[in-house]
Amino acid sequence: MTEKFSKMQQQFLCCYPVNKMSWSSVKLPMDWDEQKALIAATCGHPLNERYPVRASYQEAFVKRLMQLLKDHEELHDDLFSSLTSQKCEQQDKDFAYKHYLLLQPDAHITLRESISFVNEGTTGLCTWEAALALADYLMQHSDVVKGKNIVELGAGTGLIGILLKLPELGFDAGQILLTDGSASCVQLMRDNVALNFPKTPKEATPQCEQLRWDEVQDFPWQQYAKTDLVLAADVIYDDSQFDALLDALDHLFTSRGNCLEMLLASTVRNVDTLHKFMEQLTNREYKVTPCANVSACVSHFCRDHTAAVQIISIKR
Numbered sequence: 001m002t003e004k005f006s007k008m009q010q011q012f013l014c015c016y017p018v019n020k021m022s023w024s025s026v027k028l029p030m031d032w033d034e035q036k037a038l039i040a041a042t043c044g045h046p047l048n049e050r051y052p053v054r055a056s057y058q059e060a061f062v063k064r065l066m067q068l069l070k071d072h073e074e075l076h077d078d079l080f081s082s083l084t085s086q087k088c089e090q091q092d093k094d095f096a097y098k099h100y101l102l103l104q105p106d107a108h109i110t111l112r113e114s115i116s117f118v119n120e121g122t123t124g125l126c127t128w129e130a131a132l133a134l135a136d137y138l139m140q141h142s143d144v145v146k147g148k149n150i151v152e153l154g155a156g157t158g159l160i161g162i163l164l165k166l167p168e169l170g171f172d173a174g175q176i177l178l179t180d181g182s183a184s185c186v187q188l189m190r191d192n193v194a195l196n197f198p199k200t201p202k203e204a205t206p207q208c209e210q211l212r213w214d215e216v217q218d219f220p221w222q223q224y225a226k227t228d229l230v231l232a233a234d235v236i237y238d239d240s241q242f243d244a245l246l247d248a249l250d251h252l253f254t255s256r257g258n259c260l261e262m263l264l265a266s267t268v269r270n271v272d273t274l275h276k277f278m279e280q281l282t283n284r285e286y287k288v289t290p291c292a293n294v295s296a297c298v299s300h301f302c303r304d305h306t307a308a309v310q311i312i313s314i315k316r
């Protein structure tokens with residue numbers, strides 16, 4: 001029975017928009033046992049009980065389910081109780097959890113994230129579509145990270161670094177250094193790393209440090225392994241930061257004698273902004289190659305595949 005609801009479960013746990021969920025998998029009429037099983041697979045899932053998703057999301061989900069069922073059958077008590085339980089429990093009003101379930105192989109990432117897009121002066125306290133797209137790309141192209149020491153710029157909540165170190169996935173990446181210019185993001189990343197690797201020795205987990213792009217020269221690089229691969233997701237949205245980001249890339253590429261690759265994932269919000277960044281990459285003699293996006297049917301993450309995300313490989 002739970003398998004029947006595995007897609008709904010995956011969508012619920014990562015707070016995929018309620019109106020875009022796989023409601024077609026809910027076949028009516030739904031008897032009490034089925035209602036109970038769906039609630040157990042979503043609101044009653046052990047991950048949600050321990051680290052709850054946003055109360056308002058759970059409420060929207062249950063209300064939508066009630067709406068769907070109301071003309072067909074009597075509602076199970078668990079539906080009502082799941083409406084009230086979380087409201088009483090959510091103490092932290094600004095943050096909640098999301099759980100990214102990977103169905104094959106069986107693994108998950110739990111992240112504490114901001115419930116608003118901008119919080120504490122940064123956009124990095126929640127996970128963006130581009131990070132999910134890049135994570136999907138890496139799941140499909142694990143050879144890109146095998147044995148590589150990786151630095152992520154503007155890493156936000158830490159999703160990608162955590163993914164690459166999950167033992168179930170066998171990426172076999174080298175050292176992972178997650179960086180962000182925002183101190184709040186670095187603290188959140190550290191909390192998220194600790195949450196996902198409670199028993200792993202610290203040296204085998206991603207490291208998290210504050211790094212502003214305009215301070216790349218002052219960063220203590222000698223304390224870390226030589227970088228082979230740079231990753232970044234959704235960092236091309238503010239052209240006032242382009243020079244700092246490009247100077248940071250120049251520093252990283254030059255210090256490695258250009259034996260470096262960068263994978264950059266960007267949500268296409270404003271074509272002109274992206275185009276401007278590409279032009280500046282070309283002016284600095286970088287070679288840009290588009291990477292194929294992962295199609296919806298083989299995607300490991302619940303994400304909006306209609307939102308255009310461009311992934312490029314940058315070399316010099």
Ligand SMILES: C[S@@+](CC[C@H](N)C(=O)[O-])C[C@H]1O[C@@H](n2cnc3c(N)ncnc32)[C@H](O)[C@@H]1O
Nearest residue numbers: 123124127128131154156181182212213233234
């Ligand atoms: C839209 S968020 C993306 C976060 C994450 N990569 C994701 O896709 O979910 C942009 C991130 O870039 C970081 N950032 C922006 N400007 C920066 C700068 N000048 N130096 C370092 N980090 C910066 C922000 O703090 C934020 O975490």
